[in-house]
Amino acid sequence: xxxxxxxxxxxxxxxxxxxxxxxxxxxxxxxxxxxxxxxxxxxxxxxxxxxxxxxxxxxxxxxxxxxxxxxxxxxxxxxxxxxxxxxxxxxxxxxxxxxxxxxxxxxxxxxxxxxxxxxxxxxxxxxxxxxxxxxxxxxxxxxxxxxxxxxxxxxxxxxxxxxxxxxxxxxxxxxxxxxx
Amino acid sequence: xxxxxxxxxxxxxxxxxxxxxxxxxxxxxxxxxxxxxxxxxxxxxxxxxxxxxxxxxxxxxxxxxxxxxxxxxxxxxxxxxxxxxxxxxxxxxxxxxxxxxxxxxxxxxxxxxxxxxxxxxxxxxxxxxxxxxxxxxxxxxxxxxxxxxxxxxxxxxxxxxxxxxxxxxxxxxxxxxxxxxxxxxxxxxxxxxxxxxxxxxxxxxxxxxxxxxxxxxxxxxxxxxxxxxxxxxxxxxxxxxxxxxxxxxxxxxxxxxxxxxxxxxxxxxxxxxxxxxxxxxxxxxxxxxxxxxxxxxxxxxxxxxxxxxxxxxxxxxxxxxxxxxxxxxxxxxxxxxxxxxxxxxxxxxxxxxxxxxxxxxxxxxxxxxxxxxxxxxxxxxxxxxxxxxxxxxxxxxxxxxxxxxxxxxxxxxxxxxxxxxxxxxxxxxxxxxxxxxxxxxxxxxxxxxxxxxxxxxxxxxxxxxxxxxxxxxxxxxxxxxxxxxxxxxxxxxxxxxxxxxxxxxxxxxxxxxxxxxxxxxxxxxxxxxxxxxxxxxxxxxxxxxxxx
Numbered sequence: 001x002x003x004x005x006x007x008x009x010x011x012x013x014x015x016x017x018x019x020x021x022x023x024x025x026x027x028x029x030x031x032x033x034x035x036x037x038x039x040x041x042x043x044x045x046x047x048x049x050x051x052x053x054x055x056x057x058x059x060x061x062x063x064x065x066x067x068x069x070x071x072x073x074x075x076x077x078x079x080x081x082x083x084x085x086x087x088x089x090x091x092x093x094x095x096x097x098x099x100x101x102x103x104x105x106x107x108x109x110x111x112x113x114x115x116x117x118x119x120x121x122x123x124x125x126x127x128x129x130x131x132x133x134x135x136x137x138x139x140x141x142x143x144x145x146x147x148x149x150x151x152x153x154x155x156x157x158x159x160x161x162x163x164x165x166x167x168x169x170x171x172x173x174x175x176x177x178x179x180x
Numbered sequence: 181x182x183x184x185x186x187x188x189x190x191x192x193x194x195x196x197x198x199x200x201x202x203x204x205x206x207x208x209x210x211x212x213x214x215x216x217x218x219x220x221x222x223x224x225x226x227x228x229x230x231x232x233x234x235x236x237x238x239x240x241x242x243x244x245x246x247x248x249x250x251x252x253x254x255x256x257x258x259x260x261x262x263x264x265x266x267x268x269x270x271x272x273x274x275x276x277x278x279x280x281x282x283x284x285x286x287x288x289x290x291x292x293x294x295x296x297x298x299x300x301x302x303x304x305x306x307x308x309x310x311x312x313x314x315x316x317x318x319x320x321x322x323x324x325x326x327x328x329x330x331x332x333x334x335x336x337x338x339x340x341x342x343x344x345x346x347x348x349x350x351x352x353x354x355x356x357x358x359x360x361x362x363x364x365x366x367x368x369x370x371x372x373x374x375x376x377x378x379x380x381x382x383x384x385x386x387x388x389x390x391x392x393x394x395x396x397x398x399x400x401x402x403x404x405x406x407x408x409x410x411x412x413x414x415x416x417x418x419x420x421x422x423x424x425x426x427x428x429x430x431x432x433x434x435x436x437x438x439x440x441x442x443x444x445x446x447x448x449x450x451x452x453x454x455x456x457x458x459x460x461x462x463x464x465x466x467x468x469x470x471x472x473x474x475x476x477x478x479x480x481x482x483x484x485x486x487x488x489x490x491x492x493x494x495x496x497x498x499x500x501x502x503x504x505x506x507x508x509x510x511x512x513x514x515x516x517x518x519x520x521x522x523x524x525x526x527x528x529x530x531x532x533x534x535x536x537x538x539x540x541x542x543x544x545x546x547x548x549x550x551x552x553x554x555x556x557x558x559x560x561x562x563x564x565x566x567x568x569x570x571x572x573x574x575x576x577x578x579x580x581x582x583x584x585x586x587x588x589x590x591x592x593x594x595x596x597x598x599x600x601x602x603x604x605x606x607x608x609x610x611x612x613x614x615x616x617x618x619x620x621x622x623x624x625x626x627x628x629x630x631x632x633x634x635x636x637x638x639x640x641x642x643x644x645x646x647x648x649x650x651x652x653x654x655x656x657x658x659x660x661x662x663x664x665x666x667x668x669x670x671x672x673x674x675x676x677x678x679x680x681x682x683x684x685x686x687x688x689x690x691x692x693x694x695x696x697x698x699x700x701x702x703x704x705x706x707x708x709x710x711x712x713x714x715x716x717x718x719x720x721x722x723x724x725x726x727x728x
Contacts, residue, residue, distance in 0.1 A: 015295065015362055015366060025397050025400035026401070029400065029403070029405055029438075032434050033430065036430060
């Protein structure tokens with residue numbers, strides 16, 4: 001009435017199939033890596049790997065009005081830093097490479113580590129200032145009394161909206177406690 | 181029994197040692213009998229439950245008041261991590277495997293599990309893994325793993341050697357549960373007694389079968405991802421290291437591909453158990469048996485498609501969020517079918533409220549609460565607000581404590597007479613239920629409010645505004661923990677001194693395990709019986725079948 005009872009052989013065969021399934025799933029876990037990778041490439045989800053575009057072909061044809069750039073720096077009261085931009089203002093055409101220098105002094109008599117945080121005015125301008133090099137990218141260690149100059153290299157994006165004709169770039173330098 | 185055993189041996193005995201009941205420590209160390217191994221699993225799971233519970237109480241003690249009282253944050257993180265890992269892999273999963281070991285052969289008329297020695301091995305891998313996880317990892321420099329039970333990279337790729345021990349423990353437990361699952365599948369597919377067809381099989385067998393497939397499908401994925409963590413830690417790979425071209429979010433994707441089906445690995449057997457207890461004590465057949473089978477299967481299939489709802493805040497595109505959100509909500513449909521069927525079973529039933537029934541009804545009510553907060557969390561816009569808050573903690577404790585754990589209590593009370601031949605104390609059983617129900621809710625219900633107010637999980641200190649609810653939860657947790665000692669005492673006492681149980685102590689119980697003597701003979705169904713079976717394993721007639 002029923003199928004014949006399973007033999008030891010049937011049991012072992014099923015065991016092997018299930019073991020194979022477990023192994024396949026182990027390989028599958030590793031296979032997920034290229035699958036996700038391909039999926040991200042295909043859909044453009046892996047935005048980290050998307051190249052940073054400066055400007056676009058569409059706008060390059062018409063000459064753009066220069067933007068007035070102002071450089072500033074502040075230090076919280078009580079912190080041992082003196083920060084000074086060597087250039088206060090300049091005009092730059094969007095798409096043009098701009099290099100300005102900042103001079104930073106450790107006014108204390110101890111070894112200090114600082115981290116600069118940039119600010120933009122208006123804040124909406126942040127996405128149009130594409131920095132290629134900046135001392136704010138990393139923490140900077142200073143010997144007692146040391147003074148160093150740092151370049152900031154950037155491009156103003158060609159997609160900058162027409163109304164945005166003045167951008168202020170201001171740095172604030174903070175102490176990094178516990179790192180000397 | 182021994183006299184009967186030896187008397188029967190010549191008739192069946194090709195290998196006499198298979199028929200005698202072994203004695204002493206060897207009975208357990210070299211156990212091949214499914215009942216012995218089932219008992220080992222259950223005792224192991226209970227001891228892990230106590231260990232994990234003590235860790236939970238350490239957490240609740242620290243959270244009794246704001247500020248740091250007892251533990252440094254590092255140790256607190258180790259407690260939360262180990263509490264989760266031990267409860268999931270040490271308590272709940274082995275407890276269900278233990279029940280499956282004990283009951284499946286009895287329910288489907290098989291002489292034993294298909295691979296008795298592999299069964300022994302799959303149990304005895306667990307204690308070393310628990311030892312690695314619990315005792316040794318707290319003692320190594322840097323302490324136990326502290327990255328949360330999810331072991332997210334990059335935390336897990338940076339920690340001390342406690343993480344290595346945890347990874348090895350997970351490997352061992354994974355091998356153990358895969359072997360256990362293979363045994364369950366082969367037993368169910370190949371060893372059913374004549375007449376016990378698939379679509380008549382008890383729901384617990386169906387749930388165990390589907391769960392076993394889930395385990396075989398996803399435990400290797402977990403093994404794979406923790407192996408990647410291991411190679412990132414020691415062999416210079418960069419799977420999850422962004423500086424080397426890897427991606428920490430990849431860890432979450434692979435982990436949750438395991439992690440979400442894992443949720444149902446802990447829930448489906450509970451559904452199976454409840455699908456026997458509710459009909460038994462309602463004295464009615466299970467309502468909608470076929471739809472229960474299909475609902476269980478569709479939950480299992482859907483569970484593979486929703487993993488990223490654990491990752492709504494990782495910066496997913498809105499399209500993906502929408503997909504995972506709707507897919508997750510879809511799971512509420514088969515789950516709703518199940519809840520409907522259980523209530524439909526009780527409808528106009530002649531109900532009585534013994535301890536297993538109380539726990540089963542408690543399960544339905546509280547699991548539904550947990551399911552509802554789950555649907556709330558599945559809404560991406562809300563989840564982004566509630567991610568990693570106590571709302572999530574409340575949600576998964578409703579489905580895991582009031583869900584999985586309550587169903588386990590129900591199962592142990594339900595089958596205790598068949599396992600031991602004695603009745604438990606009904607008074608203390610009911611007391612245990614009402615006590616657990618009360619303090620469970622006192623502990624976990626306020627956590628919804630804490631989470632909505634923004635209290636983050638896995639942090640030893642909190643803002644003053646959260647004090648009242650946390651104090652309440654801590655009091656509840658300690659009382660809940662105390663209540664489990666009542667359960668322990670009841671079981672221990674009844675094991676020796678309980679009143680002898682009848683072969684069918686529950687009037688409405690109609691599956692195969694109630695057709696044989698109580699306690700279940702050591703070697704049951706040595707010869708398979710001929711069965712006439714109705715839906716959900718109801719035995720209409722049994723011919724033949726020998727035990728000794």
